[in-house]
Amino acid sequence: MSLLPYLIAAWLFLVGLYGIVTSRNLVHAVVCLSVVQSSTYVLLLAIGYERGGTAPIFLDVPVGTRAVDPVVSALTLTDIVVGATVSALLLALAVQTYKRHGTLDPEEFRSVRD
Amino acid sequence: MGALPALPVAVPLLVAAALVGLAPVIRRRPADAVAVATAATVAGLCAALLLQAAGGPVVYWFGGWTPRQGIALGVAFAIDPVGAGLATLAGVLATAALVFSWRYFEAVGTLYHSLMLVFLAGIVGFCLSGDLFNMFVFYELLSVSAYALAGYRTEDPGSLQGALNFAITNSVGAFLVLAGIALLYGRSGALNLAQLGQALASGPADRLVVVAFLLLLVGFFVKAAVVPFHFWLADAYAMAPTPVGMLFAGVVSELGLYALARVYWTVFSGPLAADAGGLRAVLLGAGVVTALVGGVMCLLQHHLTRLLAYATISHVGLTLTGLALLGPAGLGGAVLYAVADGLIKGSLFASVGIVQYHLGSVDELALRGRGRHLPWTATLVVLGALGLAGVPPFGTFLGKALMEEAAGAAGHAWLTALFVVVAALTAAALLRAAGRVFLGLGGPPARAVDAPPGPAHPTMLAPAALLLAGALAIGLVPGLAGRVELAAARFTDRPAYAAAVLQGASGPGGADAESHPPGYPAGPAGWATLAAVLGLALGIWPLLRRRPSGLRGRAAARLWAPVGAALRSLHNGHIGDSVTWLVVGMAAFGTLLALVVR
Amino acid sequence: MIVLEVAVMLLVAAGGTAVVLTRDPLNQAIVASFYGLLLGVMFLVFQSPDVALSQITVGAVALPLMILLALAKVRALGGRREDRE
C-alpha cells in the first residue's frame, strides 16, 4: 500500500509508451500519449497526499487543520492544461497528415527522405 | 528591485497577444515591423541583463515572495551570465529570423509572428528561471510553439510527419522531466533549484537521487537530441520553415544541455560529487557517439537543411563533451562554442533559405551549378562552413581551444582528435554542397525550375551576414575567454548560487578570473586548420575526379555502403522507432548511472 | 477508506491499460472518457477537488470530444477518397 500509487504511475507511464510504440493509428497514439501524461498527475498528487488531511481549502474548516499539499495540485493543474493543448495540436497534425497521406498508420507512410 | 528581469518575458507575451487580437485591423508590414522590434527589444533587454549579471547574480522573486528561513514560497529568476547569454543569443536569432521572414514568406497573417514571439519568450524564461517546475513550464511553452512552427508549412507532408514525431518524442521527454521533478519534490518538498541543492547536499546519492537525475538527464537529452534520443530531430529541423530552423538549430538544441548543466551544478553536484569520475565517463561517451553519428549522417545527406540538422546533432555532441568534463574550464569552452556555433548555424540556415527561395529546391544534386548567380550567398556558406570547422578567428575556434585545454588538463587530450574528425566531416559535407551548388562541380548542371531570380534580397542576406559577423566578433573580443571562464566558475559554484538565491548574498562569488593568455594558442590553431583542410579534401576531392572510383575506391565503397545503408535505415523517421529508442536509451543510461554512482 | 483508495487506484491502472489496448480509435475515445472520469474520482480521493474538476472537464469531456471531431473529419475525408477511386 505504501508504494501502490507510485507503482501505478510507473505502470501507466510504460503502458502508454507501449501503446505509442505498437500503435497503427496516429489518433490512437495521441490518446496513448495522454495516458503517459496521466501517470505524472497520479505521481504528483500521490506525493503530496497526507493521510487524514483535508483539501487545502479553508472555507469551512479553520486554518491549521491538517490538509494535503496545495503545491502538487497547482502543478497538476498546469500539467493538465499542457496535456490538453499538446493533444489538440497532435490531433490537428494527425488530421492534416491523413489529408496528405490518406492513412493514419505510421507503418504506411514512408519517410520523405530520398 | 528593478523591473528589468521580468520584461524580456512579459513584453513578447503581451505583444503576441496584441498581434492576435488586432489581426483584423493590422496589415502585414506593420505586423512584421512590430515583431522585429519586439524581438530586438528582447535581445536588448537580455543583453542588459547579461551586463548586470556579469557583476553578480541577479535574483528576482515574482510577486515579491522572497524566501523565509531558506524556504522559497514563490518563483525566482536567478540570472547569471550563462543563462542571460543564451537568452541574448535567442533574442538575436529571433530578430534575424523575423527580418528574414520579411521577404521569405509571401503571405502570412499575424499568427506566425505571435507564435515566434511566444516561442522566444519561452526560451528566455527557460534560460533565466531558477525554479525547476518553472523551467518545465517554459520548456513546454517553447516546445508547444515549436511543434506548431515545425508543422507550419502544411503543404509539405514531410513537415507534418516531422512535427508529429518531434511533438510525441519531445512530449515523452517532458513527462520524464516532470517525473524527475516529482521525485525531487517528494524527497525535499522544494522546487527552487538552490533550495533543492541544499536539501540534497546533506543526504547521500541514494536510488531516488540517481533515478531523478536519470529522468532529468534523459528528458533534457531528448531536447538536445543526444544519440539515441535524436531520431526526431532531422525531420523536424529539416522540414521547418527557414526562419524557424534558424532558431531551432541556433539555440534550442543547446537548451537541453544548458538545462542539464544547470540542474547538475545547482542540485546534483553535492550528492554526486563523489561519483563525478564515472559520471564524466558516461557523459563523455554520449558526447563522442553523438558527435560521430551526427557527423557521419551529415556527410551522407544531400538535402541541405537535413545536412545542417545532422551537423547540429554532431555539434551538440561536441558541446556535450566540453560539459562532460564537469569543470568550469570545460563548461566555459562549451558555452563559448555553443553560442558561436549557434550564430553560424543560424546564418547557414538563412543561406540555405535563400537557396530555397531563389532556386526552388534544397537538394544539392538537383541544384548543381544553379547557384552561380548567388555569389554572396556562396561566400556566406563557405565562410559558415569554415566557421563550423572552428577555423580561427571564429568564436567556435576559441570555444574549442578552451575545451581542448580543459580536456588536456583532465587527462582526455584525445578529445582533440575527435574535434578534428567531426569538424572535418561537417565541413566536408557543407563544402561539397557549396562546390556542387555554387560552382557546378561534379557533373553537368541541373535543370532550372521556376523561382524568383536573384540577386538575393538584402532582408535575407543581411541576417545571414550579420550572424556570421557575430560569430567572428566572439572570437575577436579581447578578454572574452577570461570572462566566460569566470562566468563558468560562478555557474559551477553551488554554495555561492544558493547563498545568492536564498539569502540574497550579492557580489561575485566563486573563483577569481583565471587570467587567460591573449592571442591564439598555436597548437589548437594548427589542429583547426588541419580539420578545415581535411574537410576540404574530403568534401571537394570526390567531386573533382572524372570517374567515380578506381579499384581501391570501389573496395572502400563496398565497405562503406552497408554502414551508410544501416545508418540511413535506422533514421527512418518512424514515431514508434523514436519512442522505442528513447526507452532503450533510458534503460542504457539508467543502468550505467546505477553502476557508476557509489 | 483504504479499501476504497486501493479499489480506485486499481481501477485507474486497469482503465489506462484499457485505453491503450482499445485499438479502434472511436471506441478508444469513449474508453478514454471513462478513464478521464476515473482519474477525476481518484483525485477526489487524493483530496484535490480543483484538479478533479479540471480533469473531469478536460479529460472526460473536452479531450474525447476533440478526438471524436478529429475522427469524424478523418472519416469524412476517407469517404471522399473512396468516392473518387
Next chain:
Amino acid sequence: MSPSLRRRVFLVAAAVAGALLVWGLSGLPDYGIYRGPYGDVLNAVAVGERHATNVVAAVTFDYRGVDTMGEEYILFAAVIGVAILLRAQRDEREEAPDEDAADRRAPGTSNAVRVLGLALLGPVVLFGIYVVAHGHLSPGGGFQGGVVLATGALLVYLSGEYVTLRRVRPEALLDLAESSGAAGYVAVGLLGLAAGVTFLENVLPLGQAGTLLSSGMIPLINLAVGLEVAAGFVLLLSEFLEQTLVVRRPGEQT
C-alpha cells in the same frame, strides 16, 4: 524496425526502465506521508497573507503565478498552432460557407434535442461563470470555469444552431476575447511594476477572506484566465468542428 522487432526491443528496454523507475520511486516517503516543507508552510500562511480560502488558488495565481502565466500562453500557442495547421484546409473550401447552410446543420437534430440543448445553455453558462468567480474561495477557477463555458458554446452547436453561430462570425470576436484574456494576465502582472513593486505582486486591497471581492488580484487573474480558456477552447473545438463540417458537402453526406 519491423513492428514485431520493435515490440520486442521495447519490451526488453521497458522492463529495464521500469525496474529503474520502481527502484527510484521506492526511495520516496511512503504514500500518505507528506514531509513538506513547501505545502505545509503555504497551508499555514496563505489564508492570512492572501485572504484566499482556496490555498490551491493562492498558489496557482499568486505564489506561483508566473507558472500559470506560462500555462495560459501554452494554451494560447496551441490555439494558434491548431489554427495554423488547419488553415490550409479552411482556405481551400471556404468559398461560401453560408450558402449551403441548410445542409450544414448536424444531421438528425430533432427539435427536442434543440430545445434541450438551448435549455441547458443557461444553467451551464451560469455554472461556468460561478466557477470562474469563486476560484479563490472554493474549488474551481478560471480554467475549470472556462472549459465549462466552452462546452456551453458546444451545446449551441449540438442544438443545431451552429449555422447561427457561424453567421454571426464570432471568430474575430473569439480571437479578441482569447488574446485579451492572455494579455490581461500579463497586464495584471505589469500593475505591480507600475506601482513600483515586482511583476505579479499584489497591489489591490485584499478584502475580507471568504467573500467574493477578496484576495486582491486573484479574482482579476481568474477572470482573465476564464476569458482566455473559454474562448480558447471554443476556438479549438470549432477548428475541429469546422474541419468536420467543411467536408460534409451536399451530395457527400453519408
